[in-house]
Amino acid sequence: MLKRRGLMACLALPGLLAGCRGEPAPTTPVAEAASRAEGLEGAPDPTFEALLPAAAGDDPLAPLGGALRALQGGAQGRALVLMLGDSHIAFPRLAERLREHLQGRFGAIGxxxxxxxxxxxxxxxxxxxxxxxxxxxxxxxxxxxxxxxxxxxxxxxxxxxxxxxxxxxxxxxxxxxxxxxxxxxxxxxxxxxxxxxxxxxxxxxxxxxxxxxxxxxxxxxxxxxxxxxxxxxxxxxxxxxxxxxxRGNGVLVESFGINGATLATLDNRDPAILARELAVAPPALIILEYGTNEATDRDFDAAAYGLALSRRIATLRAASPRSGILLMGVPDAGRPVRRGRGACPVTPLPALQAVRATQRRVAASERVGFFDWSAEVTQDPCRLPRLVQANPPLMRPDLVHFTADGYRLTADRLHAHLLRGAGLGPAGA
Structure with missing residues (x-):
C-alpha cells in the first residue's frame, strides 16, 4: 500500500477509478466533505452524546442499555464501549468478538x-x-x-x-x-x-x-x-x-491495552488529554481490565490498591460523567507445579484472591459493574491445565494468557453479562 500516491489513488479504491482514467471525478459530495474536514477540531461528537443520559446514575449498565435500546428502536446516534487494560486487552480478539456481537445487533460502524x-x-x-x-x-x-x-x-x-x-x-x-x-x-x-x-x-x-x-x-x-x-x-x-x-448509527467497541500494565499505568496518561478524548467521544460504558500483573506481587497491599482503584474510578467519572463503568475481575492464573505435589497442578499467582476480592469490594462500594471472569470462564486455578488441553485450547501453556478461542469465549460471556444487566437479553444472549 505504501507506494507512490498516484498508484494508491488509482489502484486502491476500485470504485473510484473514474477519476484516475482522466474522467471527471465526482466533485460535489467529496469536495464538500473535504471542505468540512479542513481544520475540524475535536468538539464533542453529538452522535455519541445523543444516546447518553444527563448523568450515569447508580446503575452502571444503564447508559449502555439506554443507548442500545434507542438504537434498536431506530434512534439516531452512536454508542461506544471503551476497554482499557493489560495484555488481555492488548491482544485484540476479546474486543473484536464483543464488537462483532454488538454491531451485529445494534449497527456496524467500523x-x-x-x-x-x-x-x-x-x-x-x-x-x-x-x-x-x-x-x-x-x-x-x-x-x-x-x-x-x-x-x-x-x-x-x-x-x-x-x-x-x-x-x-x-x-x-x-x-x-x-x-x-x-x-x-x-x-x-x-x-x-x-x-x-x-x-x-x-x-x-x-x-x-x-x-x-x-x-x-x-x-x-x-x-x-x-x-x-x-x-x-x-x-x-x-x-x-x-x-x-x-458515519451512521451503531456501536463502536474500542480497546487500548499495554502488555504488563497495571492499574497504575493509567496515571501515566496525561489527564488533560485523556479527559479531552473522553469528552470528544463519551463512552456509554468504560470497562477496566487490570489485575493480572498486580496478582504477581507477593507484597500486594489490598488497602492501597482499593484506594487507588476508587480514585481512578472517581477520575473517570469526573472526566466522563455520563458513562457507566465496569470492572473485569481478574481471571484465574498461576504457574504449573511438578507432579506429585498435591492434587492441584497449579500454584495460583500469589495475590490473585486478594486482588479479585478488592476489585469486588470496590465495585460494590463505588456502584460500578463487576464481571466475574473467574466464575464465567476459568472457574478455578486448578482447572487451568484442562483449558490448555481443551479442543480447541482455551488457555496458553503459561497458564496466564488465553488463546484466541479463550478470549472469544470470554467476550461471549461478557456480552451476555452486559445484555442481561442492561435488560436486553437472557444469560445466553
Missing amino acids: PGRMPPGRAQRGFLPAGLTLEQEGEWSTAHALRAANPGPFGLSGYRLAGSREGDRIGLRSIDPRGFDRLHLVLQCGPDSGSFRVLNTGIPDLPRATRTARPTTRIIRLDLAPGSREVALELVGDGQVELLGWGVDR
Missing part, C-alpha cells in the same frame, strides 16, 4: 480508534492491515519514567523524515469514511499529507505556538478501503492515536 501505526508491537487487528515505512520512534505509557505525553491509546508514534508513511487497509467491503487523528503539536511540529481519494493531498501543518493536543476528524471518500499519512519533512509529527469508522 473498528474505531486504535494505537497509531504500528506503535503497539504485535498489534494485528482482524480485518485490517497496518503498514509503516521509514524512521519512526515509538513510546508507551507502561512506566512513569517513559517520556510522554500519552493519551487514551497509551502509545506515541513520532517521525520527521520526508516521505515516511503509516497506512492501513481494510478488507471490509463497506469500508470507512472517517479518519480520526490525535496529534501532539508544538512550535517545532511538522506537516503531513493524508493519502485518500476523497481528501486533497495538500500539506497539513501541525505547528502551534505552544504545546497542545489536536483531535481531528476528517471526512474521507465513502467506502474507502485504505488511507495513509505521509510526512512532508518540515518537522516532527507526533501521533497519540488514530482510527477509522463509518
Whole structure:
C-alpha cells in the first residue's frame, strides 16, 4: 500500500477509478466533505452524546442499555464501549468478538480508534492491515519514567523524515469514511499529507505556538478501503492515536491495552488529554481490565490498591460523567507445579484472591459493574491445565494468557453479562 500516491489513488479504491482514467471525478459530495474536514477540531461528537443520559446514575449498565435500546428502536446516534487494560486487552480478539456481537445487533460502524501505526508491537487487528515505512520512534505509557505525553491509546508514534508513511487497509467491503487523528503539536511540529481519494493531498501543518493536543476528524471518500499519512519533512509529527469508522448509527467497541500494565499505568496518561478524548467521544460504558500483573506481587497491599482503584474510578467519572463503568475481575492464573505435589497442578499467582476480592469490594462500594471472569470462564486455578488441553485450547501453556478461542469465549460471556444487566437479553444472549 505504501507506494507512490498516484498508484494508491488509482489502484486502491476500485470504485473510484473514474477519476484516475482522466474522467471527471465526482466533485460535489467529496469536495464538500473535504471542505468540512479542513481544520475540524475535536468538539464533542453529538452522535455519541445523543444516546447518553444527563448523568450515569447508580446503575452502571444503564447508559449502555439506554443507548442500545434507542438504537434498536431506530434512534439516531452512536454508542461506544471503551476497554482499557493489560495484555488481555492488548491482544485484540476479546474486543473484536464483543464488537462483532454488538454491531451485529445494534449497527456496524467500523473498528474505531486504535494505537497509531504500528506503535503497539504485535498489534494485528482482524480485518485490517497496518503498514509503516521509514524512521519512526515509538513510546508507551507502561512506566512513569517513559517520556510522554500519552493519551487514551497509551502509545506515541513520532517521525520527521520526508516521505515516511503509516497506512492501513481494510478488507471490509463497506469500508470507512472517517479518519480520526490525535496529534501532539508544538512550535517545532511538522506537516503531513493524508493519502485518500476523497481528501486533497495538500500539506497539513501541525505547528502551534505552544504545546497542545489536536483531535481531528476528517471526512474521507465513502467506502474507502485504505488511507495513509505521509510526512512532508518540515518537522516532527507526533501521533497519540488514530482510527477509522463509518458515519451512521451503531456501536463502536474500542480497546487500548499495554502488555504488563497495571492499574497504575493509567496515571501515566496525561489527564488533560485523556479527559479531552473522553469528552470528544463519551463512552456509554468504560470497562477496566487490570489485575493480572498486580496478582504477581507477593507484597500486594489490598488497602492501597482499593484506594487507588476508587480514585481512578472517581477520575473517570469526573472526566466522563455520563458513562457507566465496569470492572473485569481478574481471571484465574498461576504457574504449573511438578507432579506429585498435591492434587492441584497449579500454584495460583500469589495475590490473585486478594486482588479479585478488592476489585469486588470496590465495585460494590463505588456502584460500578463487576464481571466475574473467574466464575464465567476459568472457574478455578486448578482447572487451568484442562483449558490448555481443551479442543480447541482455551488457555496458553503459561497458564496466564488465553488463546484466541479463550478470549472469544470470554467476550461471549461478557456480552451476555452486559445484555442481561442492561435488560436486553437472557444469560445466553
